Amino acid sequence: MPTLVPSAPRASEHLNIVIVGHVDHGKSTLLGRLYADTGSLPEGKLDKVRDICRRQGKEFEYAFLFDAFLEEQEQGITIDTARTFFTWEGRHYIIIDAPGHKEFLKNMVSGAARAEAALLVIDAHEGVREQSKKHGYLLSLLGIRQVAVIVNKMDLVGYRQDVFDAIEKEYRAFLAQLKVTPERFVPVSAKLGDNIAKPSAQISWYSGPTVLETLGLFRKETARERQTLRFPVQDVYKFDARRIITGRLAAGRIKVGDRLIFSPSNKTATVKTIEAFNVEPVPTEATAGQSTGITLDEQIFIQRGEIASHEDSVPLVSTTFRSNLFWMGHRPLEAGKKYVLRLATREVECEIVALHRIIDTTNLAAREVKTSVGRNEVAELTIRAKAPITFDLYSDFAVTGRFVLVDQYDVSGGGIITEAVKDEQTVLREEARRRDIAWVKGDVGAEDRARHFGHRAALVLITGARHAGKSMLARRLEVQLVADGRHTYLLDAANLRRGLDADLSEEDTGEIVRRFGEVARLLMDTGLIVVSTTNALGGADHQAIRTLVHPTPVITVHMSKGEEAPPPDTDLAFAGPKDFEAIADQVMEELKRRGVLAQAIGAKPQFHYSI
Amino acid sequence: MDSHLRQLEDQSVYILREAYKHFDHLAMLWSMGKDSTALLWLTRKAFFGHVPFPLVHIDTSYKIPAMIEYRDRIAREWRLNLVIGQNKEALANGMNHTLGRVECCTALKTNGLKNLIAEKGYTGIILGVRADEEGTRAKERYFSPRDKHGDWDFREQPPELWDQFKTTFPEGTHIRIHPLLDWTEINIWEYIRAENIPIIDLYFDKGDGTRYRSLGCAPCTFPIKSTAKTVDAILEELRSTTVAERSGRAQDEGRGMELLRKDGYM
Ligand SMILES: Nc1nc2c(ncn2[C@@H]2O[C@H](COP(=O)(O)OP(=O)(O)O)[C@@H](O)[C@H]2O)c(=O)[nH]1
Ligand SMILES: [Mg+2]
Numbered sequence: 001m002p003t004l005v006p007s008a009p010r011a012s013e014h015l016n017i018v019i020v021g022h023v024d025h026g027k028s029t030l031l032g033r034l035y036a037d038t039g040s041l042p043e044g045k046l047d048k049v050r051d052i053c054r055r056q057g058k059e060f061e062y063a064f065l066f067d068a069f070l071e072e073q074e075q076g077i078t079i080d081t082a083r084t085f086f087t088w089e090g091r092h093y094i095i096i097d098a099p100g101h102k103e104f105l106k107n108m109v110s111g112a113a114r115a116e117a118a119l120l121v122i123d124a125h126e127g128v129r130e131q132s133k134k135h136g137y138l139l140s141l142l143g144i145r146q147v148a149v150i151v152n153k154m155d156l157v158g159y160r161q162d163v164f165d166a167i168e169k170e171y172r173a174f175l176a177q178l179k180v181t182p183e184r185f186v187p188v189s190a191k192l193g194d195n196i197a198k199p200s201a202q203i204s205w206y207s208g209p210t211v212l213e214t215l216g217l218f219r220k221e222t223a224r225e226r227q228t229l230r231f232p233v234q235d236v237y238k239f240d241a242r243r244i245i246t247g248r249l250a251a252g253r254i255k256v257g258d259r260l261i262f263s264p265s266n267k268t269a270t271v272k273t274i275e276a277f278n279v280e281p282v283p284t285e286a287t288a289g290q291s292t293g294i295t296l297d298e299q300i301f302i303q304r305g306e307i308a309s310h311e312d313s314v315p316l317v318s319t320t321f322r323s324n325l326f327w328m329g330h331r332p333l334e335a336g337k338k339y340v341l342r343l344a345t346r347e348v349e350c351e352i353v354a355l356h357r358i359i360d361t362t363n364l365a366a367r368e369v370k371t372s373v374g375r376n377e378v379a380e381l382t383i384r385a386k387a388p389i390t391f392d393l394y395s396d397f398a399v400t401g402r403f404v405l406v407d408q409y410d411v412s413g414g415g416i417i418t419e420a421v422k423d424e425q426t427v428l429r430e431e432a433r434r435r436d437i438a439w440v441k442g443d444v445g446a447e448d449r450a451r452h453f454g455h456r457a458a459l460v461l462i463t464g465a466r467h468a469g470k471s472m473l474a475r476r477l478e479v480q481l482v483a484d485g486r487h488t489y490l491l492d493a494a495n496l497r498r499g500l501d502a503d504l505s506e507e508d509t510g511e512i513v514r515r516f517g518e519v520a521r522l523l524m525d526t527g528l529i530v531v532s533t534t535n536a537l538g539g540a541d542h543q544a545i546r547t548l549v550h551p552t553p554v555i556t557v558h559m560s561k562g563e564e565a566p567p568p569d570t571d572l573a574f575a576g577p578k579d580f581e582a583i584a585d586q587v588m589e590e591l592k593r594r595g596v597l598a599q600a601i602g603a604k605p606q607f608h609y610s611i
Numbered sequence: 612m613d614s615h616l617r618q619l620e621d622q623s624v625y626i627l628r629e630a631y632k633h634f635d636h637l638a639m640l641w642s643m644g645k646d647s648t649a650l651l652w653l654t655r656k657a658f659f660g661h662v663p664f665p666l667v668h669i670d671t672s673y674k675i676p677a678m679i680e681y682r683d684r685i686a687r688e689w690r691l692n693l694v695i696g697q698n699k700e701a702l703a704n705g706m707n708h709t710l711g712r713v714e715c716c717t718a719l720k721t722n723g724l725k726n727l728i729a730e731k732g733y734t735g736i737i738l739g740v741r742a743d744e745e746g747t748r749a750k751e752r753y754f755s756p757r758d759k760h761g762d763w764d765f766r767e768q769p770p771e772l773w774d775q776f777k778t779t780f781p782e783g784t785h786i787r788i789h790p791l792l793d794w795t796e797i798n799i800w801e802y803i804r805a806e807n808i809p810i811i812d813l814y815f816d817k818g819d820g821t822r823y824r825s826l827g828c829a830p831c832t833f834p835i836k837s838t839a840k841t842v843d844a845i846l847e848e849l850r851s852t853t854v855a856e857r858s859g860r861a862q863d864e865g866r867g868m869e870l871l872r873k874d875g876y877m
Contacts (some may be wrong), residue, residue: 014615068746069765069869080768082749083742085795092615094793106770110752113772142772234625235632239661248625277656278806290617291624293659304632328770342775404775414772 013220014092018081018112020139021121022131023100026152028078030121030190031097032062034211037197040086041065062190066097077101081111093215100131105376106328109138109414117146117218119211124163124187125156128170130362136171137361137378140178141326141416143398147175148183148214155189159202177364183217184208224288227251228313230392230400232344233262233306237293244275244293245302250344250399254294254308255285262306263390264317265551266436269296299447305346307390307400311437315392315400317429320353320384320421325405327379329412332372333405335381342411343403346389350405354382373413382421388429388550393417424540425547428514432548449527455486457524457552458596460531460587461542463567464559469578470533473559476580477531477587484588486597488529491520513541517548524552529596542567553594557587612805619798620653623790625774626753627657627737630788631664633778634735638694640724640877641666643678644826645810646739648685649799650791652808655689665692667727667736671719672702673828681811696727708830713871715831721876725761728785737788738877743795747872755787756780763787763873787877797849804842816840 019027035041049064052073064073066082078099086093096111112118118139122132139147149171157163168185175182186195187203188211194200197212209217229252237244254260258271274283275293286292307315327333333352341350359378360366373379394401394416405413450456460477462470474490481488493516500519501512523530534542546554558566558573566573572590574583591597612620630637639654641647654662668682686693698706701718708715728736742749752768754776769777780786794802803810816822821834839845868876 014618066746066749068749071766079766080750082746083792084749085743107768110768110771234628237658239658239663242659244659246628248621275659277660289621291621291628291657399773402773404772406779409777409779409781411770411772411775411777414770 014094015117015215015218015220016094016096016115017117017119017215017218018096018098018115018144019119019121020098020108020112020135021100021150022123022126022129022135023077023102025100025121025123025126025129025132026190027100027119027121028063028065028067028097029061030119030150030152030188030196030211031084031095032065033190033193033196034095035065035084035086036062037193038086038088038212079104080107088212089216091216098135100135102131102376105134105138108135109142109326109328112139112142112144113414115142115144116221117148118144119148119150119214120182121150121152122167122171123153123156124151124167125153127167128174132171133174134361134376136175136180137178137359137364138326140175140180141324141378141414143394143402143416145180146183146218147180148218149185150211151185151187152190154187154194154203155192159187159189159194159200161205164206184214186211186214224251224398225253227288227397229254229258229260229308229310230315230397231260231308232346232400233302233304233308234291234345235304236302242275242295243299244295246291246293247308247345248291249286249288250307251288251397252310253285253287254292259311260296260308261311261314261437262300262302262308263315263433264388265302265306266433267300267302267551268311268437268439269298269300271295272297298445300445301447305344305348307344307346314433315390315397316420317388317390317433318420318423318426319386319388320382320423321391321417322356322380322382322419322421323403323415323417324359325373325379325381325413325415327373327375327377327413329375329407329410331407332374333379333407333413334372339412340406341383341385341389341403342406343389343391344400348389349386350383351386352381353384356380356382380418383415384423388425388547391417391420393420425543428517428544428547429550432550446525446527453487453527455529455591455597456595457527458529458591458594459520459524459545459549459552459554460529460591461545461554461556462531462533462559463542463556463570465561465564468559468561469580470559472580473557473578473583473587474531474533477584480581480584480588481529481531486529487527488531489523491523491530491532493532493534509541510544513544514548517545520545521549521552524549529591542569553596555587555590555594555596557583613801616798616802616805619794620656620802622793623650623653624657626776626788626790627654629774629776629778630735630737630754630790631658633776634786636731636733637664637735637737638667638731638733639664639737640739641668641682642739642826643668643682643685643811644739645799645803645814646741646791646794648810649794649802649808650737650739651685651689651691652802652806653790662689662691664737665694667694667696667724669720669723669727670695670697671723671828672697673707673719673830675813675826675829675832677813678811678826685809694727694731696723698723698726708828712831716871716876717874719828721761721871721874724877728761734780734785735788736785737790739791740789740877741794741796741799742792745868747869748792751789751792752777753789753792754778755789757785757787759783761785761874765873797846800842800846800849804846810842814845 053060067078072079082097084095098108098111164187188195195210230250232247234247261268272295335352335355357380358368392400402416404411462474464470478488478490520530556570558570560575698719706718740748752771813823816838822837824835839848
């Protein structure tokens with residue numbers, strides 16, 4: 001969790017506050033009263049509400065000021081969050097009124113996810129209820145550490161201190177389990193205006209701040225700027241001569257001249273300029289929270305979803321992590337099903353590989369194990385992405401330590417990462433990362449070679465059983481690519497065995513694969529298209545090779561005699577009798593589609609991604 | 612620029628870039644008013660001086676003439692791809708505000724927009740609505756889905772957390788994108804001043820002691836009494852007023868706006 005450091009409010013400072021708590025405990029009334037008692041309502045607004053209440057035969061309801069929908073007013077509940085604007089003593093607040101009804105928990109989360117501090121309302125008469133606890137839990141999951149508890153409807157309990165004290169004791173104990181220490185407890189009557197904007201004569205035993213003063217005591221979080229850099233790439237623009245990499249800094253700062261490493265591709269480059277429109281003088285740095293754009297000293301190919309950092313503090317890279325997740329989907333979350341994971345700007349398919357337990361937010365110690373997570377439930381689970389992703393632990397970096405899951409069209413769950421889990425590729429991935437960071441580059445970059453050759457580097461892996469025609473295809477493909485003017489080399493894994501691998505025995509498969517991967521990587525660094533049959537290697541080895549040559553594209557072509565199912569991640573599969581020339585043509589088409597080959601030789605390469 | 616405006620700008624720019632990344636058929640509504648013009652300026656910020664999608668003006672034919680002149684001048688100077696939509700059928704049938712304000716807005720604006728969306732196949736529409744304008748807008752999402760009929764189901768709004776927006780949707784539906792939700796009327800004017808954005812002069816008093824605070828169609832938008840001739844004067848006036856911004860907009864009376872917006876009004 002980013003630490004909170006008190007700071008003197010700057011004149012233009014603004015703060016996002018959310019009001020949460022069980023339904024009917026008085027959240028909307030509190031908000032309405034706050035506006036009314038500080039003279040913050042537009043002219044005629046109170047009269048309008050008075051009118052509505054009279055027509056509905058109701059007593060005056062402050063809640064109607066922001067429960068704007070007819071349905072909300074008729075039912076007397078808040079359905080969706082309202083953003084309201086409030087200025088006091090030079091500080092600007094966006095106050096978000098969240099619904100307390102269980103059915104609208106997703107709306108409460110949407111509102112609270114934007115907040116920097118929260119007012120949690122508890123009805124003195126009803127005491128701590130189910131949603132009081134659930135909201136408290138969700139605030140901690142959402143990373144909101146500044147919480148003030150407002151004990152409302154004190155008028156209904158005769159303003160008794162013992163009632164207030166008992167609620168404070170009970171709720172403090174609950175929050176302590178979440179490691180949340182509330183800022184304070186404030187006894188109020190929202191309806192009658194006690195301790196909202198001015199101290200209450202009725203509650204003489206309380207001398208602490210009113211709700212209005214409580215807002216003023218919340219601090220602005222500024223710690224993110226002082227963390228080390230995390231810059232998720234949002235997009236790459238080439239509207240004019242500049243190739244601008246854009247994104248919003250999740251943490252730290254970026255300066256002209258900084259050497260950056262992009263993860264998970266491990267590409268490195270130096271910041272040449274910070275770009276901005278209509279900013280004088282031209283900026284030379286950007287800090288956490290800013291949407292910015294940079295250019296690099298070198299044309300490297302990077303994509304949305306990568307995270308740039310400095311070399312001395314790199315984020316984690318893995319396919320697998322453990323997390324706490326809140327589910328809001330209409331359908332339950334199920335282990336084994338596929339979802340789309342979104343983390344900062346990265347988007348990748350994923351699967352729940354283990355569901356450890358459902359967390360009962362009213363009894364945190366309970367351990368309930370199920371195979372699915374229902375709507376509005378919180379669970380501890382392990383997620384595995386289809387490809388390696390870059391992230392941090394939530395406790396270290398908020399923005400790059402949290403994610404959402406998309407089920408079909410809808411964002412349906414939100415989670416925080418509690419632990420990175422090692423997968424089979426972790427060791428090789430770390431080796432590749434150390435290698436790439438330390439790599440000494442010449443003055444000719446991959447993009448220069450691509451422009452010169454008319455194609456990018458790639459690895460074509462041909463898989464399949466014996467006698468399925470792999471090597472026939474590999475030879476044919478090499479001939480055809482070279483005839484087409486492409487720089488191509490056939491690398492048979494068996495060729496390494498007598499030379500480079502002469503010191504290894506048959507059993508050293510791990511090392512054989514590693515050396516093959518490194519040789520392929522080296523050849524591709526020269527800009528070649530490497531075609532390879534991998535008789536000597538098994539399916540698991542292909543993953544290792546992918547890890548070592550990452551992020552160079554790997555195209556797998558599977559050959560079979562019968563109708564057997566190709567291994568996962570196969571790009572093209574061919575069964576039965578073969579016309580090798582036609583297959584080679586199809587592989588070349590696939591290379592074009594993937595942006596490896598320019599569409600026509602001699603033409604300036606038109607890669608489908610920009611360079 | 613002060614840090615508050617800076618934060619608002621950063622968030623709006625982030626939203627605009629997300630919209631551009633995720634929507635192939637994207638357009639922005641531009642009414643030539645201060646909000647959508649500030650939004651247009653933010654677009655130039657987001658894309659480093661470029662405006663990489665069309666700007667749509669739904670022309671009701673009842674706009675104040677000065678607005679059309681301003682529109683064409685800015686479009687030329689900023690090299691905008693301007694797309695003009697008009698519900699010609701309704702106009703041919705004589706639609707005007709005397710037949711009912713809500714009816715007129717629905718026919719000429721809401722349906723004018725819906726027709727254009729259908730014709731052009733837009734799947735993302737960027738609009739400059741702000742949460743502080745009126746109650747139903749306060750409850751909007753940054754990325755707000757509209758169904759096949761363009762209607763808004765406010766009961767079933769998608770969750771929106773950690774700047775992960777709704778960018779996938781079934782065929783035939785579209786998404787309204789609202790980068791200005793967190794801005795107040797005062798913020799917009801502060802930003803116009805800080806960035807020196809060329810705003811239409813109907814907002815300023817030109818000597819007769821009146822000016823427009825909010826711009827719409829001539830028959831339904833009324834100037835307010837004010838002698839503010841500069842952005843500074845407008846800001847000063849706004850800081851001391853308690854009159855709602857849209858009090859000069861007739862369609863906001865009663866439940867007009869809730870009904871209009873459920874139906875797909877901006
Ligand atoms: N007696 C009393 N009633 C209150 C108080 N605050 C709110 N209420 C009433 O409690 C009901 C629920 O309030 P509302 O603000 O809608 O609750 P919410 O669901 O938390 O937003 C309304 O009828 C309010 O008038 C209070 O301080 N005292
Ligand atoms: Mg409420």
